[in-house]
Amino acid sequence: MNALPDRRLNAYRPDLAEEALRGSVEAPHYVSGTPAHVAVPVASLRPRPDAAAGIDTQVLFGEAVQVLDRANGWAWVKSGFDGYVGYIEETALSSGGAAPTHIVAVPRTFAYSGADLRTPAAFALSIGSRLTVIGESETRGTRYLTLAGGQSVVAGHCIAIDATASDDYVAIAIRFLEAPYLWGGRSGFGLDCSALVQLSMMMAGRTAPRDSDMQAAGFGTPISREELRRGDLVFWKGHVAIMEDEKTILHANGHTMTVAREGLDAAIERIGWLYERPTGYRRP
The missing domain is CATH 2.30.30.40 (SH3 Domains)
Structure with missing residues (x-):
């Protein structure tokens, strides 16, 4: 039996699926959805329509989503930026209006x-x-x-809208230093480790997957620890850090609960007792 597609990036549930999955996923109904955009500063996207559910990621003011279903004050959506699927409160969305400039x-x-x-x-x-x-x-x-x-x-x-803040995504990441850590966060008000990579890349005109396992699986090229230089990524199980230079990392982390600068060797020793050694290194 073929494995089902990743639910984070593919919209399907027992009663409904996105049209793009017709033929791949069985569902009684398929929908293309309707366009909308986020009309609040930050909208949290959750795995189920429940305000008590954890945050998977966030969608920012003005970002586009495709609304696949609406029920009981919640919208089931797919992000137009990175394809992430989940539930957003309906009041956070608006339809129509001119394109962002x-x-x-x-x-x-x-x-x-x-x-x-x-x-x-x-x-x-x-x-x-x-x-x-x-x-x-x-x-x-x-x-x-x-x-x-x-x-x-x-x-x-x-x-x-078509410009970039800098060609150096690491320089952008540095601007987040001391921003608070937030699990699932993806904004300047609070963000997690993989969002630091994704947001910084985005502002440099590049795209990156949302979650650290997605980034570790195929973002860029695998390299050895000896090859590490500015801009490379270091992965642990469930965590990612950006190399500021050959010896220093930048990462949003639950130890300081901020985006922090840390020596790579010290971070490997500190993280190792709980999450073991790094699982890989990649060059975006």
């Missing part, structure tokens, strides 16, 4: 109620949030972008 390029920023830093902040935004800009203005020398919802964001905190 800009992306937040700093770890965190605010959407203000007006084009002035002295006006109240309407909500916070994470790096990677996608914005639809309809105008711009200047107040006391600071440029602001006007969003479709009427709020304003500091222009210097954003880049065009």
Whole structure:
């Protein structure tokens, strides 16, 4: 019997499956879904429609999803960014509207109620949030972008949707230092080890799988420990770290509960008693 597809990236359940799985997965109904986008700063995606369920990952403001089903205040969705499947509260989603024009390029920023830093902040935004800009203005020398919802964001905190924050994804990862660790988190407000890799890559114009096991299985090329250099990845069972240089790693971790800088040798010794030695090394 063939193994069923990974449920994290393939939408199927006993009563329903995405159209792309017709012929691969048995289901009484298949749907293509309808487009929507996230309308809150960060939407948590869960394995089942239950606010008490753990977070598998998160979808950011303005990111697209395909809605496959709606019931009891929950939407069963597939992320348009990395294909992750899960449940999001319906109130976090919106349909229609113009396509995003800009992306937040700093770890965190605010959407203000007006084009002035002295006006109240309407909500916070994470790096990677996608914005639809309809105008711009200047107040006391600071440029602001006007969003479709009427709020304003500091222009210097954003880049065009097709631009990159840096060609060096490690330099982007460094900007997350001391951001809090959050299991399943994928934002500047809190993130886990694999999200640090994925978000940093995204802002450098590159794509990476969401979870560390996905990254370890086929992201980039396998290398030896002796070959490690800046930008390479070190994997443990359930964990990934980024090489800042030949001896130092950056990683979101449950030991400091932050994104931290640590010596590779020290990390291997510290982690080893619980998660054993590294399982592999890869060059993205």
